[in-house]
Amino acid sequence: MWKLGRWSRGWAIGLMLLALAGCGGPPPEQAVRAQITAMQAAIDARDAGKVADLLAEDFVGNDGMDKRGARRMAAGIFLQYRNVTGRIGPVSVELRGDDDAIARFTVLATAGSGGLLPQDGQVFEVETGWHRDGSDWLLRSASWKPKL
Numbered sequence: 001m002w003k004l005g006r007w008s009r010g011w012a013i014g015l016m017l018l019a020l021a022g023c024g025g026p027p028p029e030q031a032v033r034a035q036i037t038a039m040q041a042a043i044d045a046r047d048a049g050k051v052a053d054l055l056a057e058d059f060v061g062n063d064g065m066d067k068r069g070a071r072r073m074a075a076g077i078f079l080q081y082r083n084v085t086g087r088i089g090p091v092s093v094e095l096r097g098d099d100d101a102i103a104r105f106t107v108l109a110t111a112g113s114g115g116l117l118p119q120d121g122q123v124f125e126v127e128t129g130w131h132r133d134g135s136d137w138l139l140r141s142a143s144w145k146p147k148l
């Protein structure tokens with residue numbers, strides 16, 4: 001069984017990795033918020049492939065995790081835990097020009113085997129870096145640390 005530390009890294013990465021294409025329509029802040037909202041739905045769908053598809057090629061996470069490592073971690077977590085959930089807290093978005101943004105939020109991440117109560121859980125402070133590539137907003141960086 002994975003300890004919470006390993007699980008938490010993958011979970012946080014998984015939450016931050018999934019994003020929807022920002023069809024060039026909404027303003028940057030709204031597009032970034034939509035990407036973050038979509039992450040929660042993607043984690044619920046347990047799709048590590050979509051996670052990787054939506055990362056920038058130069059993605060960097062905690063401990064130097066790259067795009068390939070993030071996909072492997074997400075896939076491992078989805079295999080290990082039947083019930084993975086994440087609830088995103090309030091999101092603040094700081095625009096840095098027209099094509100870059102920083103989003104900060106908290107995540108309550110839990111995992112379990114399907115029983116009434118989760119086996120593991122943790123609250124994380126998360127900071128994500130986003131970059132617009134054409135009309136798509138991609139996750140370029142992510143860092144997280146336990147809040148408690």
